[in-house]
Amino acid sequence: MTITFVGHGYVGLVTASVFADLGNIVWVIGHTKEKIENLKKGILPIYEPGLEEIVKRNVKAKRLLFTLDYKKPIEGSSVVFIAVGTPSASSGEADLSTVFEVAKKIGENLTHYTVVITKSTVPVGTNKKVKDIISKVKSKKVNFDIASSPEFLREGQAISDTLHPDRIIIGAESKKAQDLLIELHRPIDGNVVKTNIETAEMIKYASNAFLATKISFANAIAFLSEATGANGPDVLKAVGLDKRVGQAFLDCGAGFGGSCFPKDVKALIVIARENGYDFTLLKDVESINEEARIRIVEKARKLLGGKVENKTIGILGLAFKPDTDDMRYAPSITIINKLQSMGAKIKAYDPIAITNARKLLKDVEFVQNAYAAAKDSDLLILVTEWNEFRQLDLKKMKNIMENPILLDGRNIYDPAEMRQMGFTYVGVGR
């Protein structure tokens, strides 16, 4: 099949590349000349493990084609995906301006029956608006259908998530569109959920809000465990052993970040309000998440004897989670900004995200490895649990620190071992 993607971010580029690898001809439309020229050469605008190889392979095979132009791709495609960003607007609702702008351009270029399918996370009712926009601008004789197929890939394991998703949601308004999309997804190994467009749109928000709720619940148990002497991680591990609950997303730590959970929780609160429901549960999910970050700062202050001013604090990990360069709403940003406002000097290391972090963090000394972050530091805070931090030479770390104090924001080290080694060690919830 020949298909088109508009948007080449974490969702657009990964999904487009996987569909190309499965033998389809895939056009990818962008809006920045430099990025499109780079992509043609195999230079990617994002980091995702294994993606560069797939892009290069499919560019070489002429199955993956990058362009700024809408006309040629849409003329040849039976399915056009919208995979652009839907960030939070100032009042919390999803900013849909790019989705609508792109829908108009797609509509202006339709020449034959096409399914226009939204992969971006959009509030219920958005695809109906996309339909109206396209209907207004398209040529009268052309038919089209809209559909919604929200994406669930996780950055860091996006390729395997795309090939083996837990579910493929196909929200379509006609049997013809549904059949075409099922055919396109046939080589992908996942349960297909056929539904209407509104349900598909809501499934995405409900999923992300539920996962965010699990994380905030775990952090609330961590807060309470610290106050009572219970061991939070042990409590949550035992809770998660119940099959009805499951282990995933029950870790105590610095809270959730990234381009999805914070904005999707916010957007669902607004969707609820606009529909006459006060989603107080999700408001608490947000405030517990904020508190999880602030508690890391408070612990840092206490570990430094209440004096943060002029202290050097090393930060391990900046990305919102391991295996990505994505810094959007990363807990590290809140933690570093707060510590800086208290007078701390920050040295930070991340294996991949430093280039993006430089754009968001000021007056931070970015260093090339974990040891350089620890060297002469008064305190080391682990914020993102990259695998390489599990393999550190901790004796070496201890010896090069001014004071061997480690605040483990993700509970990756064993407290007893750390203390035996001579660290002052504090984790979360234990």
Ligand SMILES: NC(=O)c1ccc[n+]([C@@H]2O[C@H](COP(=O)([O-])OP(=O)(O)OC[C@H]3O[C@@H](n4cnc5c(N)ncnc54)[C@H](O)[C@@H]3O)[C@@H](O)[C@H]2O)c1
């Ligand atoms: N990142 C994730 O893990 C993830 C997972 C599931 C769903 N989503 C959702 O998918 C959508 C895309 O997310 P993302 O992380 O890929 O975003 P992103 O910011 O990485 O990518 C957005 C893309 O849109 C392109 N774009 C912006 N304006 C454009 C325009 N006017 N014309 C053409 N292209 C334009 C950008 O160049 C970029 O390639 C969002 O709605 C997000 O909520 C993201």
